[in-house]
Amino acid sequence: GNSVTQMEGPVTLSEEAFLTINCTYTATGYPSLFWYVQYPGEGLQLLLKATKADDKGSNKGFEATYRKETTSFHLEKGSVQVSDSAVYFCALVQGGSEKLVFGKGMKLTVNP
């Protein structure tokens, strides 16, 4: 079946550090890929997405590229801020389905 494997945390970084959160997936066909973020006390919010191979999703300084050859969708940000402290989830949706499949989530804490 479909699955998502992502880096486990928690991770603590200093402000302005570079961030990479690895995410790989297993799926039949060509899924759409997502990164969701959950800030403390809030619901998950869509951070970015990509729907086909080589697409790059970007938002708020975060980027992720849909790599079909490595079945990956790693999240990167060049310079994190304290306000980026949150839990990050990688997820996929198989074509023709509405069901999101999530990774375990990774808690990021950014210190000033």
Next chain:
Amino acid sequence: GAVVSQHPSWVICKSGTSVKIECRSLDFQATTMFWYRQFPKQSLMLMATSNEGSKATYEQGVEKDKFLINHASLTLSTLTVTSAHPEDSSFYICSALGQGIRGYTFGSGTRLTVV
């Protein structure tokens, strides 16, 4: 933007009692609601999918008589954990798809602790 209000945010109950979790779409009509559960250090696992006015469709391994889902209106879906036991302690999250909105809108989750 679209908002789903989920209540309560946390609840502690005694073993054997039932607990109801509500998710309300505040500014859109939620045609489909998804209920997830997350155990510590595990993924969000889909429990069931419900469409307004229809019976919920449960994922394999989820007991439908234990986790009662009601989606009687386009703005409210409820999950009732019946005869809760300590192993039901988990984080429960709802997510909605609706008319006129793009993508999924998530509730903020409910932390259930059964003692």
